[in-house]
Amino acid sequence: MAVFEAGPSIDATYQLAKGLGGYLVRRDQHTITIRVPVAKYHDVLERVAKLGDVLNREETVEDVTEQFLDMQTRLRNARAMRDRLEQLLTQAKNVKEALAVEKELGRITTDIERMEGRLKRLRELIAFSTITVQFKARPSDHVDSTVRLPFPWLDRMGLSNLLSL
Incomplete structure (x- = not known):
């Protein structure tokens, strides 16, 4: 899932699971694994999908x-x-x-x-479903305005000042 910042999205996912009777299984910088009651599975998926752009979704079922x-x-x-x-x-x-x-x-x-x-x-x-979400940082819209001129003599002429306008 593409998000601007993984940390707040991971926190939101954890709070969502906790609020619906679930719990945390594993968490690192970019990934969270939670377990939620089976009855809340689809609700959690819908809410997590609103945190960013879903890049890939995979579901597996194990009948025990x-x-x-x-x-x-x-x-x-x-x-x-x-x-x-x-x-x-x-x-x-x-x-x-x-x-x-x-x-x-x-x-x-x-x-x-x-x-x-x-x-x-x-x-x-049987009672809980496992959900793992991997968050990837979305590229920022901020463009680095520092331009390095290929030739130092261009900078001495003040060309870099013109480029930064």
Whole structure:
């Protein structure tokens, strides 16, 4: 997006996202990445487009529905396995059996925590859209009025004064 100054445009984009329930992901001198609620996506795009001249627009969609459903199923199965292992632990006949069950219980608990984290991340992906905007400085309308004459003797004759009028 072409703008006169990137800084104020980046600030305006951040404030827009924040005001609509979004948040900042990344920001540098010329680029900002924000996440906004899915329902506000098109509204944010329209408002950001008013900050300057859109030079290029690209949209990509990643459908995570299948991943989400798969993770829910895997998590449900892992929790059922944990419950069975806890039941087996109460029925252990000796220390060796108890240690083996506890080792497996620890592993499955770690897997469950990992799956819960992944499920949380997938929920966030479903609820928020990511927008990255790169701002490029628009050439200024100001023309440098300093003219350098190719020959120093022209300057001594006062020609540079005539050119600056």
